[in-house]
Amino acid sequence: ETGVTQTPRHLVMGMxxxxxxxxxxxxxxxxxxxxxxxxxxxxELMFVYSLEERVENNSxxxxxxxxxxxxxxxxxxxxxxxxxxxxxxxCASSQLGGTEAxxxxxxxxxxV
Amino acid sequence: xxxVEQDPGPLSVPEGAIVSLNCTYSNSAFQYxxxxxxxxxxxxxxxxxxYSSGNKEDGRFTAQVDKSSKYISLFIRDSQPSDSAxxxxxxxxxxxxxxxxGKGTRLHILP
Numbered sequence: 208e209t210g211v212t213q214t215p216r217h218l219v220m221g222m223x224x225x226x227x228x229x230x231x232x233x234x235x236x237x238x239x240x241x242x243x244x245x246x247x248x249x250x251e252l253m254f255v256y257s258l259e260e261r262v263e264n265n266s267x268x269x270x271x272x273x274x275x276x277x278x279x280x281x282x283x284x285x286x287x288x289x290x291x292x293x294x295x296x297x298c299a300s301s302q303l304g305g306t307e308a309x310x311x312x313x314x315x316x317x318x319v
Numbered sequence: 320x321x322x323v324e325q326d327p328g329p330l331s332v333p334e335g336a337i338v339s340l341n342c343t344y345s346n347s348a349f350q351y352x353x354x355x356x357x358x359x360x361x362x363x364x365x366x367x368x369x370y371s372s373g374n375k376e377d378g379r380f381t382a383q384v385d386k387s388s389k390y391i392s393l394f395i396r397d398s399q400p401s402d403s404a405x406x407x408x409x410x411x412x413x414x415x416x417x418x419x420x421g422k423g424t425r426l427h428i429l430p
Contacts (some may be wrong), residue, residue, distance in 0.1 A: 211362070238415075247327060250363075250407065250420035263417065297362050304414050306351070310362030 210234040213298050213311035222288060223318055228314045230281040230298030238303050241273060241280040244295040244313070254280060258301060288318045322346055322355045325408055326420030338395040342408035342421045345389065349419075353383050357423065363418050366406070367393065378405045396414040398428045 211232045220226050232239065241253040255263035256275040261315075272284040281298055295315050299308040325342045332338055340354075350371055355363035367382040369375045369391075375382045381394040391410075395402055407423040 213362075245421065249321075249323065249325075249422045250409075252417050255417065257415075299362070306368050306414065307365045308418065310364065312360070312362050 236300035
């Protein structure tokens, strides 16, 4: 275990559903990230939270909405997704100025 | 040109062989270079971390950075079946900058 826990591990949702992905870290880190990993594509950075403030939004569609209520928790709220949004969604955390990002095991999302 | 290029493989080698994994990049401002390993159904984990040019060795793993050629490599000696995974190169300009990842290379070590 890396200290970063993601739930659920698997999620199947229809295009009209609303769901949320959860990420929790107990490493005392002050930065958290959402990444999308699709087949045959590089890891894509979606959102960055530094000291609980969103510092980066990589042109992600508004159907993805992040929330960081405190330094240990990060959510990704999903609504009206498209089939092409099916992917592995990875959460990561790091200490600002540190050298390593710790990843969770990911949520495998399938949009039907 | 993509920022980071990495051959997705798959790469299959017999157990005990030396494995060479490579990435090229276009941004000469990258200074921090990383290799992550990702097992099936897991998130990536940091394997090696280097700053600027040069070599770094950790057990059976050696990371090389050639900034003049914008080329980085990861060598695995005496490869084991447990080394079978996807290896992602990653880099950034400064420690707090976003990390740019390659696509990852799938590696199979055949017993």
